[in-house]
Amino acid sequence: MIELQHIDKSFLRGTPDENRIFSDFNFTVSDGEFVSVVGSNGSGKTTMLNLICGTYAPDGGKILFDGKEITSMPEHKRASFIGRVFQDPKAGTCSNLSILENMALADNKNKSYGLGIAVNKKRTDYYRSLLEQCNMGLEDRLRTKVGALCGGQRQALALVIANMTQLKLLILDEHTAALDPKSSERIMELTDKFVKQSGITALMVTHNLRFAVTYGTRLVMMHQGSVILDKSGADKENASIDDLLDKFNSISIELGN
Helix, strand or coil, rough: CEEEEEEEECCCCCCCCCEEEEEEEEEECCCCCCEEEEECCCCHHHHHHHHHHHHCCCEEEEEEEEEEECCCCCCCHCCCCEEEECCCCCCCCCCCCCCHHHHHHHHCCCCCCCCCCCHHHHHHHHHHHHHCCCCCCCCCCCCHHHCCHHHHHHHHHHHHHHCCCCCCCCCCCCCCCCCCCHHHHHHHHHHHHHHHHCCCCCEEECCCHHHHHEEEEEEEEEECCEEEEEEHHHHHCCCCCCHHHHHHHHHHCCCCC
């Protein structure tokens, strides 16, 4: 599915403040995996997502998707097969448009646009059926501006929109971090439901260790640009929050904290 091969990445290169994130970094996500990624700040988690999505270009190495090199492919072209739900509920949807209009835009992604009517009323029942899965009453608020929704409702809509197109990879960028505990739980339940229903490959970065242990088929911990823990199968099922905390504590001791 996705392969990062011998990746080098630094910021502020050639300056006294140069920050090297990756040096000869290799990482692979197989088709159908749901990978939860944890790690301390500065470990490279978000940089890895940005490299995969095309937000950043690597200084060296290759990025392959389904065996095809996409290292130089622009971000907007990768968006045709990679979807992303951001930490900020305001990202990924348009505040000034209604729920219906946002869904219509997503429904027409990768299609040619003409001068016809933007919202196809025949699709309205389909949009309602998708929103009903959220159990938030969004299906009865199709004409409501998205900017009027709370964070949890907006993130739920972002998840629905991300799953409306034929994506191959779903990137979840700390997508519950800005939500209250109840909303976070609901969004994770929806995430798990959508991923399982669609069979999509998913890569989730999270600081919530319980979510990392509970959800997904593979658990990865990163530190200083390297993968220091990688569990799948029975090892992932038997992983516990205490295991992760012990690993974090051992890292802290090594760093003299």
